[in-house]
Amino acid sequence: MIDDPATDKANPRIRRGFVAPRRAPYAASVEDFHDATRPGTRDALVERLAGGVEPGRRRDIGQLGAWTASLPALADVLVKAGLQRLWVGLEYRPYQAGNKRADAIVAGFSPDGRPAYLIVELKQWQRAAWDAVGEQVTGAIVSNERVKHPYDQAHDYGQFIRNFTSGMHDEDGVTIAAAAYLHNATESSVESLRTAGMPQARGTFSGDPDGRERFIELLTTTFDAGRDGSPAWDALASADYQQGPTLLEAAARIFADRERYPLTDEQYDVFGRIQNAVSDAINPAADREQAIIVVKGGPGTGKTWIALHLLGANAHAGRQVSYCTNSGSLRNALQTSAGFNKLLGGERAKRLITSARTYHDFLERRTKLDLLIIDEAQRLEQWTVLSGHHNSRARQDHLEANNITQLFELKKSAKVLVLFIDEDQAATSKDFVTIARAREIAHRTGASLEVLELTEQHRSGGSQAYEAWVDALVDGEPAIWHDEDTFTVSVADTPTELERTVFAGFPLGEARLVAGFCWDWRKPTVDSIHQLPFDIDIDGWKKHWNLHKALDGYPKDTDWARTPSGAKQVGSVFTAQGFEFPQVGVIIGPDLVWDDTAGRMTVRMEASRYAKLVQLHNRSPHEDVRIRNQYRVLLTRAMRGVVLYSTDPATRALLRRIVNPA
Structure with missing residues (x-):
């Protein structure tokens, strides 16, 4: 029996939870922030930050060094811009952004009186280049992971704040802007980063005189230097989580403009690895043009969110792509949602958003899809039933004799098959697919297999x-x-x-x-x-x-x-x-x-x-x-x-x- 914890606090069956970390471990006026980053006080600030983030980052030597080098550089440029009355929050964790934190948020009011926030991503890079094909940064650090553009990192934090924070939804009433400050770089050494797009060109700054001058211009046009920034910071720091758009509300917007609803870093890494696999599969010179990628994650880890980003990105790139789910309710909702119908038309929506039985005729298809995205993959059935509850005896005998499972049909229909799966949500009598069965199909079809995992919780x-x-x-x-x-x-x-x-x-x-x-x-x-x-x-x-x-x-x-x-x-x-x-x-x-x-x-x-x-x-x-x-x-x-x-x-x-x- 589980006893009342008020009378038996030591009961071993009752496990304690944890308290969520604070949204920002440090906030102060720009003037005080500048004082805190001087040589005699900087170590205390770094120690305070180290104690205010997740335990896994507390003694990250690289992170400690980054704070030590980058925060004084930011403080100096804010003071040079004459913004001492504004406020700065450090290591702010936006709602729904997973475990990631924004390096710095400058808070104040715009010249026309609106609350204004500038999210700043700080980098110590001395040089970096933009790979337009791979949509990633190269030449900055040695990493096996895709490196996101630093401006995009700041922009994404801003979108998380916009979408999931009370009082921040109104684009006309609240200004949220982004900037990347590469204080060790020169304009010429990061010039390539500004070729990523107009927002990136306007919002990426080096630390040389020209870069600082451009950064100061952004700061002084974004903020009213004469107003106290503390009320704006207080509004953000005390804001509650507020549900943003539902998946259905956001689905068509994701398809049309993925930047409006960004992925977290963890989700973006999965997205990038899948995109790399698709690029390899459609490359005639690739060693292998077949792949199965399994993305496992619990409820609320963003599987459907990533799936919709993949659908939008590949459709806009002109690739042959479809999204598939055996959840009739989710499929019907997406197919008939007002946003998709307006954007695509009903027939195209049905071609892009499909059920697994759509692919039973894989032998008759002249070309394979480049990418087939399966959501709720654990709900795939063992055999495809074309109508009703059972196949004809002849059809079922044919499927079983040749072991033509539903998962086999799906893989034979696409070069890259992505399975978003949660085996712990296999809840109906027909749910059949597991990671082990995906591995069997990969071996049978000669496809490579990669298993990725999502751990962050967003529901x-x-x-x-x-x-x-x-x-x-x-x-x-x-x-x-x-x-x-x-x-x-x-x-x-x-x-x-x-x-x-x-x-x-x-x-x-x-x-x-x-x-x-x-x-x-x-x-x-x-x-x-x-x-x-x-x-x-x-x-x-x-x-x-x-x-x-x-x-x-x-x-x-x-x-x-x-x-x-x-x-x-x-x-x-x-x-x-x-x-x-x-x-x-x-x-x-x-x-x-x-x-x-x-x-x-x-x-x-x-x-x-x-x-x-x-x-x-x-x-x-x-x-x-x-x-x-x-x-x-x-x-x-x-x-x-x-x-x-x-x-x-x-x-x-x-x-x-x-x-x-x-």
């Missing part, structure tokens, strides 16, 4: 602690949860309380209710929602599942996630996977309950109404892990908070003990 308020807490709850030793600044968890004693709490404070139609599949899903045989019997009944609290077909303004299942009236229905793993919502209420049904003797949550397959999964479990008892995975999916759909309710009293009592104990 659940960016909380890696919450992701670990969910894993421990559904398939381990439950841990104590304490709310963080960006994510909250609460427990309801009744489904009525759950519903009231979930929707409080959110515009109509934004939050959602989801549940484990423990109630039958009825097919409508009536013409009105009022005639349709409720599917879910918990002590008199009654709800419909998402509907098989639209009725009276209520959406069908594939539209449930993106239609406001879907909030009045309860979603399942089939309709929620791949989507995110500001707040989610999760009903944990009788198929996953707390077992005090075992000290963990236990699966009760007999309580599931998912007949095919029950049949699979009867053949392979270890497949009860799919019930755990279903709840892992449901518990990780929220951006800002989840509310939990269990139909089982013992499980509710557990949740009360471990969620925000006094």
Whole structure:
């Protein structure tokens, strides 16, 4: 039994979380910042910064040296520009930017009175060149990774601030600009960097007299030197996380303008390595023109985000590319979204955004795609079924005799196959593909195989602690949860309380209710929602599942996630996977309950109404892990908070003990 931590703080089963690091470990006026960077005080500033960032960076000698060299150079140019009244924040960590931090943010007000922020990327490079083909910096440092343009680094931090920070969304009301300051370089030694584009040309500065003069001109035109910058800095430093555009809202914009919604450094590295593989595959002189790249990552690590960036980048480059997902809800939402239809037209959207069964005719295709991007790859099935639930006997015999699996069909359709996968989200009876099976297909088709991993968390308020807490709850030793600044968890004693709490404070139609599949899903045989019997009944609290077909303004299942009236229905793993919502209420049904003797949550397959999964479990008892995975999916759909309710009293009592104990 897990004891109340108030009375048993040493209970070994209860693991403690961590407190998120501060957004910026140092902020001061430019005047004070300049004083802090002088020889007699600089070491204290560096020590303060070292103590304010993640432990892994605290004794990075290179980072300590960078602060020691770069911060005085920045302070000098700010003072020379006469901006002593402005404020500077160092090592600021924008929401949703992963573990990366902006080197410096100068805060103040523009000449017309708007809050203004300049994100500055500092580099000690003495020289650097821009590789336009590879879209990366060369000649600056020795690295096996793609090196992003320093202006783009600063710009991306600014976009994270713009997209995910309260009070910063209004482009007309708040100025957010970017600059790269290479204080050891000369204008001639980094001239190539300014060929990357007009923004990069205007925003990249060397440390020689000409470079400093251009930098000072940018500073003095961006800021009003006579105004105190502290209110502007305070507004940023105290700003809360605010959800930016949803994936569906951003999808078409990513396709049209990837710079508007940048990738984190971790995501960009994965993106770059995939792009390099595509370039190699379409090069006639390449040793091998076949590749499978597996990108594994948990919920909220940005798999779909990267997939959409790849789709946009390669389509604009004139390459043959398609995006594929077996999630009917996500595919339908993307195909029919207003942004994509306006940008591409409905037919082209359907050609770019496909299902796996599209590629069953790979033998008849005259040319291969350059790149085929598979999202939610764990949801690929063993065999492609063209219509209905089963193939004809003759077709199925042919597939099995020749081992033509769905994954084999997909690889034979493209030179480069990218699989975005989370094996811990294999939740339905048909989910088949694993990394091991991808390796088998690579060997069979003569393709190279590379496995990349995403670790940063961008859903659940960016909380890696919450992701670990969910894993421990559904398939381990439950841990104590304490709310963080960006994510909250609460427990309801009744489904009525759950519903009231979930929707409080959110515009109509934004939050959602989801549940484990423990109630039958009825097919409508009536013409009105009022005639349709409720599917879910918990002590008199009654709800419909998402509907098989639209009725009276209520959406069908594939539209449930993106239609406001879907909030009045309860979603399942089939309709929620791949989507995110500001707040989610999760009903944990009788198929996953707390077992005090075992000290963990236990699966009760007999309580599931998912007949095919029950049949699979009867053949392979270890497949009860799919019930755990279903709840892992449901518990990780929220951006800002989840509310939990269990139909089982013992499980509710557990949740009360471990969620925000006094």
